[in-house]
Amino acid sequence: MGRFHRHADETMHTHDQDHAHDQDRAHDDVTGRDVGNHSGYPETGTARVKVLEDILSENDRVADANQKAFAEAGVRVVNIMSSPGAGKTALLKRTLAALRTQTRIGILEGDIATSIDAEQLNGYGAAVSLVNTSAGFGGECHLDAVMVRSGLSRLPLPELDLLLIENVGNLVCPAEFRVGEHAKAMVYAVTEGEEKPLKYPVMFRAVDVVVINKVDLLPYLDFDLHKFLANLRAVNPQATTIRASARTGEGIAEWCSWLLGHTATRD
Numbered sequence: 001m002g003r004f005h006r007h008a009d010e011t012m013h014t015h016d017q018d019h020a021h022d023q024d025r026a027h028d029d030v031t032g033r034d035v036g037n038h039s040g041y042p043e044t045g046t047a048r049v050k051v052l053e054d055i056l057s058e059n060d061r062v063a064d065a066n067q068k069a070f071a072e073a074g075v076r077v078v079n080i081m082s083s084p085g086a087g088k089t090a091l092l093k094r095t096l097a098a099l100r101t102q103t104r105i106g107i108l109e110g111d112i113a114t115s116i117d118a119e120q121l122n123g124y125g126a127a128v129s130l131v132n133t134s135a136g137f138g139g140e141c142h143l144d145a146v147m148v149r150s151g152l153s154r155l156p157l158p159e160l161d162l163l164l165i166e167n168v169g170n171l172v173c174p175a176e177f178r179v180g181e182h183a184k185a186m187v188y189a190v191t192e193g194e195e196k197p198l199k200y201p202v203m204f205r206a207v208d209v210v211v212i213n214k215v216d217l218l219p220y221l222d223f224d225l226h227k228f229l230a231n232l233r234a235v236n237p238q239a240t241t242i243r244a245s246a247r248t249g250e251g252i253a254e255w256c257s258w259l260l261g262h263t264a265t266r267d
């Protein structure tokens, strides 16, 4: 069966395996009303909601277990999310190169089907565990707590200080699932426009930090950074923002010190 989604308004539904949507096929209309295809379930709404509530509380239960395992191992965990191509893997490569001598980092790489990103992150002295959501998890467009748990067995948790999770590229679904992390980070590319915080508020509201990436491209774009920041502030006044370029290295030191400072001070 397809797995499940909880929406901002706390409604929930499943998606079939072959229906792993991307953000370009967003399933809510402008009013926030769910317009996904629910045909075939006209009489079973209440029962389905109950089942899905159970599944979601199962996610939270496993997220709690993950959190306990992280606490016992003394490892801090940051869940990194973005749309596809914003620069998560490029930022991770820079991060590993910068921090490898100061801190012991593990990577949990979430990918629908390939090992392309995991392979890119090899060779930086970090333990890398790949979780393919197509391998038993219905090809989902996000990581949930169970998927993360499945990848932990391949990591030497007690030997790590910091675990960085590269979530599946998607601006909607990853924000809806706690995986037991201490913080949520987002990579946002300046090529994505200024309006996305308003269009995808659940993601932007969920995160502690937004790395505004690809600033090396600003001279070639009409991206209005002030407008973007105002839109971000409208949905999330608290998030830290860091201007960065994984291409040039700008902002990487600031991001690394956020990671180190943040992971050292939060429970």
Ligand SMILES: Nc1nc2c(ncn2[C@@H]2O[C@H](COP(=O)(O)OP(=O)(O)O)[C@@H](O)[C@H]2O)c(=O)[nH]1
Pocket (backbone or CB within 6 Å): 082, 083, 084, 085, 086, 087, 088, 089, 090, 091, 117, 169, 187, 213, 214, 215, 216, 217, 244, 245, 246, 247, 248
């Ligand atoms: N110009 C520029 N390109 C970048 C930057 N960061 C990533 N890229 C490129 O954007 C593409 C997608 O990056 P990737 O790290 O794979 O994104 P992910 O899907 O979020 O992991 C790649 O071609 C990267 O080389 C950046 O700061 N500046």
Ligand SMILES: [Mg+2]
Pocket (backbone or CB within 6 Å): 088, 089, 090, 117, 166
């Ligand atoms: Mg990637």
